[in-house]
Amino acid sequence: MANIDVKQDPAVSNEPAIDITGMNKWYGDFHVLRDINLSVYRGERIVICGPSGSGKSTLIRCINRLEQHQSGRIVVDGIELTDDVKKIDEIRREVGMVFQHFNLFPHLTVLENCALAPIWVRKMPKAEAERAAMKYLQRVKIPEQAAKYPGQLSGGQQQRVAIARSLCMNPKIMLFDEPTSALDPEMIKEVLEVMVDLAQSGMTMLCVTHEMGFARQVANRVIFMDQGQIVEQNSPQLFFSNPKSERTKLFLSQILH
């Protein structure tokens, strides 16, 4: 795939945070990801969009090995993903993930949800982990819910807790897997605000979403996927104003009214 000149941004470095080359993945006989080549530079905010079933979620789930790829290379933060459990754990410590359905732990309070991984994975003392957790809950603007259980919160609040939970591990890269798709319309904004704030702080972000306003506002690259391939990538301005491929045009005409 030809290299596309992405928007120059002083926050983006030349050092790749994620480097995917010639990656393929199959579910049984079905070839879900075909010849994926993608380099994500530190500080980049990438939005991945495409019709459902195009492999966008599968792609970002390969980056922290929730899905296995069968050929090609994925290098995350200088570590190549293989079957080595230790390396997988090492990568997962540095890569945060936010899911469509939040996946908070319902038997733990909001604070415990956030402090759990720092305590057990980073071996942080409990008090320190809880202090850090409060800091991130503050940042997603729900410190007052710390003692509640996830089931007592609204969807938007739960998703913000999920973001805080990932941030508590101090990740270098954040993956968002359709973070607003399961939310009621009036709650999407509060989650997007947190994500914009995070993007402005310089976090490397890969975000599968259909929130095109978000893509315009913070992304420095938009990737369009269809049928398991990366079809087009460009800066958001050019992507939206001047899509090259027919499939992109069709997709955009369907989601932008």
Next chain:
Amino acid sequence: MSTLSPSVAWVRDEEAPRLPPPPNMTGIAGWIGANMFPNWYNGVLSVLFLLFIAMVVGNLIDWALLKAVFVADDRTACVASPEGACWAYVRAKFAQWIYGFYPIDQRWRVNLAFLLGIGGLIPMLIPRIPYKRETVLYLLFIFPIATLILLTGGHFQFSAASWISVLVSLLIFAAIMLALSFGAGLLARGAALRIVGIVAAVVIAIMIILSVDFGLNPVETSQWGGLLVTLVVAITGIVASLPLGILLALGRRSDMPAVRVFSVVFIEVWRGVPLITVLFMASVMLPLFLPAGVNFDKLLRCLIGVALFSSAYMAEVVRGGLQAIPKGQYEAANALGLTYWQSMGLIILPQALKIVIPGIVNNFISLFKDTTLVSIIGLFDLLGIVQSGFQDPKWASPQTGASGYFAAAVLFWMFCFLMSRYSMFMERRLTTTHRR
């Protein structure tokens, strides 16, 4: 947009009043009206059923209280009242029901063991009391060993053969753990070595403690009986089956074929065999397979059989809980970098076990009652000893059997009901999914 006709357009200009519910929804009269006499045929059924209950309860009171014999030295009074329960017999035999044929001057040891157990259970079961970890360690290690020494008298003489078989088992265990960690990468190497070291040290320490002479008279397990045997078998089964069942359930869902096949075969074999067969195998056939010189106590063999049998059942209950946990929970735990054991121990199992509390307690209760089967291999559990007392010519009367069985049923029911109530209490306490 079309205009609505004036008859459809409408605006509420006064609040509808908030009224109390109609009287037939509240109060005792309302409840009876709604639930017992909502229409004529349900009313007839209610009356008939109330009459039936009154009849049964009346007869029961008649038998158990009015015509019953409470105090007597032998059968004479009970024979004279053939339509009332013979509680005097129950009173006379009660101590034997509890202790079996345990020597009367040594019964304090059983009492002390009961006290030690209750002393651990109460702080364990009441959530408010702190030091849960210490209590669990006490209940899992100190209490069983203390009880074993108290009840048997300790001072075990382990033969060379038993030492060798223990050491061989430890070596096999170490090999499995090391294979799991170095080969399969399922465990951190340090953790594997630590677990092997701790288990070996604990096993050897236990064997040494057991061989110390505390100056207690030895009491053969053949002299144990009654509630003592019932509780020993049930508690051992319960305590052993839960962790074993959890491991088997995790094994059955493991990605590693060897672990999965082992778990499946183990579960299906033990679950496919009746408990009576297991007990017969344990008492008659197991000794044939063991090396000469290694001789297990009959009760111990039965305990092992019961524990393995119930762990197979427990495994399937736990597996049900594991399958009920959404995939997203596993993924979130993985994405945070938790290891397999951390995500199981911190995320998956706490939720899965909470879901299957009713199933787990169901197993506990059925295990408690299944202990009555040990009487077929010549151990006298509570029911067995109640039955054996019927042969006593001193107490032979028309109502001796009925009174004995009734009292035994009440005893069993009390234990099972307590377990059931406690589990419901825990279920309510652990609920965190209350929606707003």
